[in-house]
Amino acid sequence: MTAIRFLGASLLAAATLAAGGCSSIRESRGFIADPTLTQSVQPGIDNKQSVQAALGHPSFESQFGQPTWYYVSSLNERKPFSRPRIGTHSVLAIEFDAAGNVASVERSGIDKVVYLSPDGDRTPTLGRERGFFEDLFGNIGAVGAPGAQGPGGPGGP
Template sequence: MNRSKILGLAIVGAGAIALSGCASIREPSGYIVDATLLQSVQPGIDNEQSVVGTLGRPTFESQYGEKTWYYVSSTSGRKPFVRPRIQQHSVLAVKFDQAGNVVSTEQSGIDKVVYLSPDGDATPTLGRERTFLEDLFGNIGAVTQPGVGPGQ
């Protein structure tokens, strides 16, 4: 091979390596979705035990209201040195009755994702703002003696 062909191949190789560094990085997280398993959960037939056996433990459970298990899956993509963005997102909500039987299942996608951007550096709260010195010396004299005060 002559010298110009070797130099040309080296430049093409270096360009390919440089471009591969700019490729998007896919990062899956959460529950790994299997469409066959999702369709196998049937309202009126399955209960908590069978759902755990089929889908595994949920990503999280509802704390208030009717008992609901959520299976959350996301795939984000990002280029190097850029903040990741969600490309795919799905949530399977399995609702149960008081006896632990499946009442309904609902699947939602990326259309329900909300992007929040905070407003400013501080979250507004009720009450007055205190200075550093007020925080530092504010409790002097407010501490009661042992055995004296509320709940004693």
């Protein structure tokens, strides 16, 4: 009777461990958003210093146009032996005017994410395809090639 109980307990323990191994793994990436702090940023009231004091450094800043700070956060979920999937995604874009004051605050989510699917493992380019040896020896004997010791080159008239 005790052998049957031991076998039953062993099977129950094995089933519990197996079920625990199938649970999903959650990973936070980027800015960890605190709703209280992100809701506190107000246009016309805050400036760059107060935003940085409340939220920290942005994930990235705009390079063109109006100065804009972006705070990007993602929560990925992954089951064992599978690719991660984005569970939640949010972007907080804070635009500043020329004086450094907050001009606007925009919040967006997964609806504005663009999924890109590359076509193959090569990037198409304009021009002709050149092989390794043509790249290596292509300028040998070319008249007027850069680096050639001819007229107009170094030491020429």
